[in-house]
Amino acid sequence: MPLDSGRLFLVVGPSGVGKDSVLDMARAHFRDNPDVLFPKRIITRAADAGGEAHIAMDEATFQARAMAGDFVLSWQAHGYHYGISKDICAAIGSGRQVVVNVSRTVISTAQSRFSHVTVIAITAKPEIIAARLQQRGRETAAEIAKRIERAKLSLPGDADVRSIDNSGSLEDALVAFRAIISTPA
Numbered sequence: 001m002p003l004d005s006g007r008l009f010l011v012v013g014p015s016g017v018g019k020d021s022v023l024d025m026a027r028a029h030f031r032d033n034p035d036v037l038f039p040k041r042i043i044t045r046a047a048d049a050g051g052e053a054h055i056a057m058d059e060a061t062f063q064a065r066a067m068a069g070d071f072v073l074s075w076q077a078h079g080y081h082y083g084i085s086k087d088i089c090a091a092i093g094s095g096r097q098v099v100v101n102v103s104r105t106v107i108s109t110a111q112s113r114f115s116h117v118t119v120i121a122i123t124a125k126p127e128i129i130a131a132r133l134q135q136r137g138r139e140t141a142a143e144i145a146k147r148i149e150r151a152k153l154s155l156p157g158d159a160d161v162r163s164i165d166n167s168g169s170l171e172d173a174l175v176a177f178r179a180i181i182s183t184p185a
Contacts, residue, residue, distance in 0.1 A: 020051065
C-alpha cells in the first residue's frame with residue numbers, strides 16, 4: 001500500500017440521493033480552500049449532456065487512455081465509461097484532500113492504491129429517491145424500480161464509511177459533509 005499524507009474521499013450513492021447537489025454545494029463551500037480538491041470526472045458522455053460538469057471524451061480515446069494507465073480509477077455504468085485522472089495521486093501525496101464521485105465498485109481498488117480513504121455514502125429514503133428520479137424524467141418506472149433496488153447494495157466491510165442521509169434539506173447534508181471533510185479519521 002502506498003504511503004501518502006493526504007486523504008481520498010469517495011462519494012458514493014445511488015441515483016436520486018442528491019450526490020450532485022451535495023457535491024455542488026460542497027465545491028462552493030470549499031472553493032477558496034486549496035487543500036480540498038474536487039477534480040472533474042472523465043466521462044464518455046457529451047459535454048452538453050446535462051448533469052455534472054465533466055471532461056467529455058469519446059470511447060476510443062477513453063479506452064486508449066485507460067490502457068496507457070492515465071486513470072487511477074475507472075468503471076463502467078449506465079452505458080458510459082468513467083475515469084479519475086491519475087493526477088490526483090500528486091495532490092494526495094502532497095497532503096491535499098481529494099473528493100471524487102465514484103461507483104461503489106472501485107472502493108476496494110482505491111483502498112489498495114491509497115493509504116487514507118474515506119467513503120462518504122450519500123443516502124435517502126426510498127420514497128424520496130423514487131420521487132427525485134420521477135421528477136428528473138429520464139427513467140421509466142421499471143428503471144426507477146431497478147435503481148431503488150440497486151440502492152440496497154452494500155459497501156466493503158473494511159471501508160471507513162461515513163453516511164449522510166440526504167432525505168432532508170441540502171443545508172443539513174452540507175453541514176454533515178463539511179464535518180466529514182474537516183475532521184477525517
